[in-house]
């Protein structure tokens with residue numbers, strides 16, 4: 281008697297049999313492995329929070345007992361450049377332009393500092409324009425939190441400030457340098473000066489040697505576009521000369537993804553997974569607005585508001601917002617998107633939520649994990665946020681970037 285044809289290849293049939301077994305075998309490792317947050321001190325509280333957090337993601341818990349592992353804060357939302365795929369660079373005004381009040385930052389540290397593995401200082405502005413940045417980094421580093429600053433570094437930076445930065449205990453200084461020549465670099469970093477950036481990187485490296493510290497680790501972050509592909513070899517060489525770690529990722533653009541067949545990938549692949557921003561990472565803006573993630577810009581999409589010293593409105597603690605209605609609605613979508621109570625919630629039509637929904641359906645119908653097509657790329661994700669503007673917001677000034 282011949283076997284009925286299932287339409288599946290041998291590989292697909294083997295995957296169906298072994299995939300659950302592989303997941304089962306590696307599950308303890310995936311659950312127990314330490315997160316990659318350089319500079320973080322491993323403490324009992326951080327470990328308990330980590331494993332509680334992973335357990336809660338695994339169960340798709342809607343109300344969380346754990347706090348985020350990583351916090352992104354916006355020290356200041358002012359920037360000196362005009363990068364075309366950034367809301368601030370494009371001249372949009374979502375909130376008043378200012379620095380984060382020190383007491384708001386201190387409250388966040390007091391509440392979350394023992395549990396955080398990483399604090400990232402950068403959202404919609406240039407963090408090193410903040411006069412408080414060294415003090416803020418030092419306060420986090422003193423609590424054993426790994427710290428990251430992402431900068432364009434295209435402004436005058438004195439030897440004194442370099443020493444303050446190095447002595448602050450900063451773990452990683454990521455520098456966005458999208459080119460090895462001024463004419464290519466400035467196509468995306470509009471208004472930037474490559475020589476200034478490179479001189480500042482040299483200054484930080486020499487200051488590290490002078491004061492005898494190995495940190496911060498300098499990372500050359502190269503966003504690849506059609507116009508700067510040819511600069512890659514020279515940029516790598518320059519990074520080596522400057523003793524910087526070189527990291528290249530595909531740059532996203534407004535509209536269709538450029539060269540989808542390119543071997544360089546976006547930083548984060550589009551994978552079916554519960555959105556980390558709803559369970560283990562959080563973003564707080566200068567005005568105490570808690571954003572759902574670093575993709576949203578306008579306060580209309582905030583999940584909640586932290587109280588400021590000069591106001592009475594808002595939550596006193598981050599945990600109140602973390603478990604308030606908006607976050608709960610978003611987490612509930614990962615259990616059932618069709619039952620979502622609020623369809624205009626930013627998470628509802630977000631590619632991350634839709635991909636997870638498709639994945640669940642696909643697996644429920646016996647789909648082969650190795651051939652799952654998310655149907656979105658990270659460029660689509662960027663465009664989702666880019667096009668999400670409240671009524672009355674100015675239309676973007678530039679529509680395309682990165683032509684060769």
Ligand code: SF4
Nearest residue numbers: 555557572573627630
């Ligand atoms: S909008 Fe998307 S990426 Fe942002 S928190 Fe919601 S689901 Fe996650």
